[in-house]
Amino acid sequence: MIPPGSTIGVFGSGQLGRMFAIEARKLGYRVHTYSPVSDTPTGHISDFEIAADYEDLGRVREFAGEVDVVTFEFENVPSKTIETAAEFVPVHPRGDVLHTTQNRLREKTFLDENGFPVAPFRHVTSLDELYQAIEDLGTPSVLKTAGFGYDGKGQAKIRSAEDCEPAFEGIGGKEAILEAFVDFEKEVSVVAARAQDGYFSHYGITENDHVNHILDISFSPGEVTSKLRDEAVMIARGIAEAFDYVGTLCVEFFVERNGGLLVNEIAPRPHNSGHLTFDASVTCQFEQQVRAVCGLPLGSTELIKPAAMANLLGDLWKKGEPDWTRVLEDPDVKLHLYGKAEARHGRKMGHITAMADSPHEAVRILAAARESLVLKTA
Numbered sequence: 001m002i003p004p005g006s007t008i009g010v011f012g013s014g015q016l017g018r019m020f021a022i023e024a025r026k027l028g029y030r031v032h033t034y035s036p037v038s039d040t041p042t043g044h045i046s047d048f049e050i051a052a053d054y055e056d057l058g059r060v061r062e063f064a065g066e067v068d069v070v071t072f073e074f075e076n077v078p079s080k081t082i083e084t085a086a087e088f089v090p091v092h093p094r095g096d097v098l099h100t101t102q103n104r105l106r107e108k109t110f111l112d113e114n115g116f117p118v119a120p121f122r123h124v125t126s127l128d129e130l131y132q133a134i135e136d137l138g139t140p141s142v143l144k145t146a147g148f149g150y151d152g153k154g155q156a157k158i159r160s161a162e163d164c165e166p167a168f169e170g171i172g173g174k175e176a177i178l179e180a181f182v183d184f185e186k187e188v189s190v191v192a193a194r195a196q197d198g199y200f201s202h203y204g205i206t207e208n209d210h211v212n213h214i215l216d217i218s219f220s221p222g223e224v225t226s227k228l229r230d231e232a233v234m235i236a237r238g239i240a241e242a243f244d245y246v247g248t249l250c251v252e253f254f255v256e257r258n259g260g261l262l263v264n265e266i267a268p269r270p271h272n273s274g275h276l277t278f279d280a281s282v283t284c285q286f287e288q289q290v291r292a293v294c295g296l297p298l299g300s301t302e303l304i305k306p307a308a309m310a311n312l313l314g315d316l317w318k319k320g321e322p323d324w325t326r327v328l329e330d331p332d333v334k335l336h337l338y339g340k341a342e343a344r345h346g347r348k349m350g351h352i353t354a355m356a357d358s359p360h361e362a363v364r365i366l367a368a369a370r371e372s373l374v375l376k377t378a
């Protein structure tokens, strides 16, 4: 057990690390963060902020030597960095879990080989292989880079064979997977946590709406049958156990029109669709991560009330800093800003959450709050 008062090292310095650090602080831990940049969302909450390359293994060793346990908030940290840190201190989740989940080919292969349901996919390393994959899977389908992709980055939809060449060029001719397009009814996720003794806890089903491949709104509890809920939770648990996972994770699913479930992605960390737990659950996903990483017992994941979360993207800053009093006029709306200096198109700058008697009511409150911001900034 790593007791309160100890120091947790975090690789990555974005909003996930920030909310993790807030929870770590509440429990009395110290936090050091490591990423290539400074003045970061996580750095603002940390005792120390180290700005160095992830590949600078000398600095990584130094960092690991100064903390009691290490975790990460960003899955594109090179797994070599994590493995180097692991020579000095415990690291949760492990580097090999990161290695698998940071690459779509490895992730999908892991899921498939362990019997978890995924959309049909093919490995693509050349245009010829892409044409062959289109023959096998048909169209429409989605070409995705194997590495370093998130929020729809490095993705192209292929509607016919003519799209192959521009799509492959569009993703830079990199190693990729071609995935059958899923005509889903909805997207849902299960945020869960697994402790060092194998204890598993989860937040049930969250329903997620994406706009331009980026999460827009999540609400919980999601509207699914109890059978589907149990099945999704069982899959999330199975994945956590197959990895012998320690920490918070998220499994994202497509719900097919026939009620089938397909795993889209695993996030080996707290997830955007779990942000509503920050306000609406007895123990939020970030505190759960602190507890799991430090070997403490996990807390209750009970949702206090139905809740929703809406992301605030950089686009809202087009005319300068939005007038936050507009969203705060509704006393049920909670505002979270990540302290990012520069607002860019599509960049996650903050989120708002609300609790209500139903998840739909919570979504309605947030939509109105965000709309008031748009009207003001349009």
Ligand code: AMP
Pocket (backbone or CB within 6 Å): 119, 142, 144, 149, 150, 151, 152, 153, 179, 180, 181, 182, 183, 184, 187, 210, 213, 214, 264, 265
């Ligand atoms: P990803 O980065 O793979 O999670 O993709 C981001 C979003 O793109 C997903 O949440 C879906 O909305 C959409 N998407 C990704 N893959 C597929 C697919 N095979 N079929 C349909 N939509 C997809």
